[in-house]
Amino acid sequence: MSAPAPTALIEVRGLTKTYGAGGAAFQALKGIDLTINRGEFVAIIGPSGSGKSTLMNVLGCLDVPTTGTYHYQGIAVEALNNDERSLLRRYALGFIFQGFNLLARTSALDNVELPLLYRGLPRRERRAKALAALTSVGLPTKLRSTPGELSGGQQQRVAIARAIVTEPSTLFADEPTGNLDSVTTREVMALLTRLNLDRGITVLVVTHNDEVAACARRTVLIKDGLIGSDVRRA
Amino acid sequence: MIWNAFAIALREIARNLTRAFLTVLGIFIGVAAIITMVTLGQGATIAVKAQISNLGSNLILLRPGVGFRSASAGVPDFSEQDAEIIGEQIAGVAAIAPVRSASMSTIYLHTARTTPVIGTTPVYFDINRWVLAAGRFFTPADLRSGGAVCVIGETVHRELFEGANPIGAKIRIGKATCEVIGLLKGKGQAGMGDQDDAIIVPLSTLQRRLAGKASSHDITQIVISGKDGMDGDAVIADITLLMRQRRNLQGNEDSNFSLFDTRQIADALGSTTQLMTTLLAAVAGVSLLVGGIGIMNIMLVSVTERTREIGIRLAIGALGGEVLLQFLVEAVTLSCIGGLLGILLALGLCAGLARLIHVPFNFNPQINVIAFLFSAAVGIVFGYAPARRAARLNPIDALRHE
Numbered sequence: 001m002s003a004p005a006p007t008a009l010i011e012v013r014g015l016t017k018t019y020g021a022g023g024a025a026f027q028a029l030k031g032i033d034l035t036i037n038r039g040e041f042v043a044i045i046g047p048s049g050s051g052k053s054t055l056m057n058v059l060g061c062l063d064v065p066t067t068g069t070y071h072y073q074g075i076a077v078e079a080l081n082n083d084e085r086s087l088l089r090r091y092a093l094g095f096i097f098q099g100f101n102l103l104a105r106t107s108a109l110d111n112v113e114l115p116l117l118y119r120g121l122p123r124r125e126r127r128a129k130a131l132a133a134l135t136s137v138g139l140p141t142k143l144r145s146t147p148g149e150l151s152g153g154q155q156q157r158v159a160i161a162r163a164i165v166t167e168p169s170t171l172f173a174d175e176p177t178g179n180l181d182s183v184t185t186r187e188v189m190a191l192l193t194r195l196n197l198d199r200g201i202t203v204l205v206v207t208h209n210d211e212v213a214a215c216a217r218r219t220v221l222i223k224d225g226l227i228g229s230d231v232r233r234a
Numbered sequence: 235m236i237w238n239a240f241a242i243a244l245r246e247i248a249r250n251l252t253r254a255f256l257t258v259l260g261i262f263i264g265v266a267a268i269i270t271m272v273t274l275g276q277g278a279t280i281a282v283k284a285q286i287s288n289l290g291s292n293l294i295l296l297r298p299g300v301g302f303r304s305a306s307a308g309v310p311d312f313s314e315q316d317a318e319i320i321g322e323q324i325a326g327v328a329a330i331a332p333v334r335s336a337s338m339s340t341i342y343l344h345t346a347r348t349t350p351v352i353g354t355t356p357v358y359f360d361i362n363r364w365v366l367a368a369g370r371f372f373t374p375a376d377l378r379s380g381g382a383v384c385v386i387g388e389t390v391h392r393e394l395f396e397g398a399n400p401i402g403a404k405i406r407i408g409k410a411t412c413e414v415i416g417l418l419k420g421k422g423q424a425g426m427g428d429q430d431d432a433i434i435v436p437l438s439t440l441q442r443r444l445a446g447k448a449s450s451h452d453i454t455q456i457v458i459s460g461k462d463g464m465d466g467d468a469v470i471a472d473i474t475l476l477m478r479q480r481r482n483l484q485g486n487e488d489s490n491f492s493l494f495d496t497r498q499i500a501d502a503l504g505s506t507t508q509l510m511t512t513l514l515a516a517v518a519g520v521s522l523l524v525g526g527i528g529i530m531n532i533m534l535v536s537v538t539e540r541t542r543e544i545g546i547r548l549a550i551g552a553l554g555g556e557v558l559l560q561f562l563v564e565a566v567t568l569s570c571i572g573g574l575l576g577i578l579l580a581l582g583l584c585a586g587l588a589r590l591i592h593v594p595f596n597f598n599p600q601i602n603v604i605a606f607l608f609s610a611a612v613g614i615v616f617g618y619a620p621a622r623r624a625a626r627l628n629p630i631d632a633l634r635h636e
Contacts (some may be wrong), residue, residue: 063628063629063630063631082554086551087551089548089549089551090551091551093551095549101542101545101549101633103546105250110245114547114550115551117238117241118547119551162550166551
């Protein structure tokens, strides 16, 4: 009780998520209690169908919990409506997906600028920030390339640039290396680690790749909709 | 926010030019088709109405046989006496002209063609409201002497003389040569056939000189103009009675001649044009429908891609309303572009086709507005409705849409 408690960024209690209704109902999350502090690098691991992606989607405000409470920076997320959750994503959260989810036929620069467009930034500022983000992920020469012209690793780096261009407090990555080879996987994970260490961005990674999980300083195992283990490394 | 949505929507259109093109094309064709068809249909109606008013408002035609068609064999024609007696005995007749018409070969210099030749009396010009473009009509003196003179219509002038001054020229008509003394001002065509394709000569000239000795001198048609304010039905009834007496028809025998007044001709032509316009509108409606289905297909085919796009936009923090506004602006922009291009094409087509088929080009703002609004509505509904559904989804469901 002597050291000040680290600031709780994410705090969930009794979180459940049920898909469908009646006899066909499937409970993906069965009561999750979890606290994540600012600046942590957390890997969420578990077998397929354990509910780890569902947990990430709920924590990332892409999906809503069925029951339970979820506080993000003290805000009761379960009480927010669609637009309020959109605004929370806009100003505080960044996402990286396994399938990249870049806009097709759209240049890397435009993809990275997109979140800034919704923030209403003037054109010149958008350009400068997007350029800086693409440079920081090592793609300063691929500004005009569309997703179809980029390799998987390059697309994921564009996606990371898009996620960090708004300087979010938390970065959610759902199987970010699932479509990448081992060399590119290491590059992407090095990038995430650097963002965590240098910029203090809280990073949550869902993965079933041990090498990826090893980058994190905390590993939460989800098993059958519940937390199986929660291990912090020194 | 609105300006932002515009910027995003225009970017999106520029990025998906194929989709944009196909959407615009559907609306474009639908709008152009319906405007062209309706405008031309209305032009034709106007042309027919103008021609009917050219006929004269109280014109009565007496023809052999029954109905509008040419007399069938065995039905007797009329005599000049018939015309004289009708003129004398029937009250309400202002002027009456016997007509004998025949198709004859006509030659001027090296140009030859077959032309309808009308032999009649000078009062015919008045009854049919012909106006001179040049020269003079033939006179009663010409009629008495059977002078070798003729008055030609605009079509004949164009075909035989290729625009050169015809007055004083000699043309060969049938078996004789006539001097052109007058050129008629054109009445236009469509509906009734080409009224300007005619050579009008004194009746006696046609009977004695042009047709040859063996030919009949009978009258094939009698044109009558009624006095102002005459009761057309009463005059027709009187003439019918008189003609039945002159032909000794018994009470139970059908008349072997028929009478029409302008109103009946107008009704007959009017209902034909009406039918044509309805038909054209139906065809145009089908093309609008097909265009609409085209738009719908393009929009629905791209729903999967667009739903994922909406998922991405929502995930990075777009509000549902912002996404909808973007889609709305896209749909409205494409629909308006298609609609405006359609109107432009339709106006061009109408102007060109109206000239080609000789109907007046009548710009109808109403049909332009209706076609534009309908197509725009189709484009907007089918562009906007799927987006509306997608924008209500949880972002993760939109992202996972297959």
